[in-house]
Amino acid sequence: MMTDERMGDALWPALTRLPRGAGVIFRHYSLPDALRRALFARISQVARRRGLVLIRAGSTPFRGEQGAHNQGTRQRRGLRTHAAHNAREVVAARRQGADVVLISPVFPTRSHRDAPALGVVRAIALARMVPGKAIALGGVNVRRFARLRRGGFIGYAAIDAWTAPVPRVKASSAR
Numbered sequence: 001m002m003t004d005e006r007m008g009d010a011l012w013p014a015l016t017r018l019p020r021g022a023g024v025i026f027r028h029y030s031l032p033d034a035l036r037r038a039l040f041a042r043i044s045q046v047a048r049r050r051g052l053v054l055i056r057a058g059s060t061p062f063r064g065e066q067g068a069h070n071q072g073t074r075q076r077r078g079l080r081t082h083a084a085h086n087a088r089e090v091v092a093a094r095r096q097g098a099d100v101v102l103i104s105p106v107f108p109t110r111s112h113r114d115a116p117a118l119g120v121v122r123a124i125a126l127a128r129m130v131p132g133k134a135i136a137l138g139g140v141n142v143r144r145f146a147r148l149r150r151g152g153f154i155g156y157a158a159i160d161a162w163t164a165p166v167p168r169v170k171a172s173s174a175r
Contacts, residue, residue, distance in 0.1 A: 002137070002159050003027050003043070004111070015043065020051040023100075025069050025081065025157065027057045037062065055081055072096045083137070085115075090129045101130045102157055105138025106148065110160060112138065124151030 001018055003011060004027045015024070024047060028036055040056070044064035047054040055078075056062050057069040067079030081100045082093035093101045105115050106123040117138065118126070127134035128151070136148045140156040148156070 001025070002111075002157050004159060005030055007159060011043075012046075015046050015050065015052070018050070018052055021053070022155075023053040023055060023079075023081075023157070025055045025057050026062075026065075029058060033060065036060070040064070053079060055079055067099070081135075084126065085118075087126060087129065090126050094130060098130075098133065100133050100135055100154075102135045102137045103127055103153070104136075106136045107139025107144060109138040120147055120151070123148065124153075127152040 001014060001022065002025045007014065018024070024043065026040055026043060028039055031039065037060075040054075040062045041064070044054055044062070046052070048064070053066050054064065055067040055069050056065040059071070061068075065078065067077075067081065069081045070083055071080065072082075079099050080097060081102060082089075082096065082098040083102045083104055084090040084093050085104055090101060090103075103118070103123050103126045105112055105117050106120070108117045109115070115138075123136060127136070127148075131152060132154060134153050136145060136153045136156040137158070140148070140158055145153070145156045
C-alpha cells in the first residue's frame with residue numbers, strides 16, 4: 001500500500017485490511033517534518049503489531065523503517081524499492097540494486113491523472129525485465145491484478161484499492 005494525504009482517516013482501516021507480510025510505502029510528503037515523524041511512528045506501531053513491512057519514501061530517515069523507496073545507492077540497509085515507468089527506469093532500478101520494482105502506472109489512476117497508463121501488455125513486458133521483483137502500481141485492484149499475476153508480477157500496490165469500502169457479500173441460504 002502507498003500512503004498519502006488523500007487517505008485521511010481511511011488510512012487506519014486500510015492498514016488493518018492488509019495481509020500479514022504486506023508492505024506499506026509511507027509517503028505523506030506535504031506534512032511538516034514533526035507531523036510526518038509522528039504519523040510514521042503511529043503507522044510503525046501498527047505495522048509491527050500486524051507484521052507489515054514499513055518502507056519510507058523521501059530523504060528523511062525514520063526510526064522503525066525497514067527500507068526506503070527511490071533512494072538509489074544511498075540506501076544501504078533494508079528493503080530497497082524503486083518506481084519505474086519505462087524500460088530505462090527499470091534498468092536503472094536494477095543497476096541500483098532494487099529489491100522490488102514498482103511498475104507504474106499500469107492503469108489510469110487518480111494519483112497521476114495526466115500520466116499515460118502502460119496497459120497490461122507493456123506493464124508485463126517491463127515486469128519480465130525484473131523476474132520475481134515486479135509490483136504493479138496504478139489503478140490496480142484484486143480483479144485487475146489477476147490479469148497481471150500471470151505476467152510475472154508478484155503483487156500490487158495501491159491507495160484507492162485499500163481505502164474503498166469493502167464489498168458486502170450476500171449470505172446464501174443453506175439447502
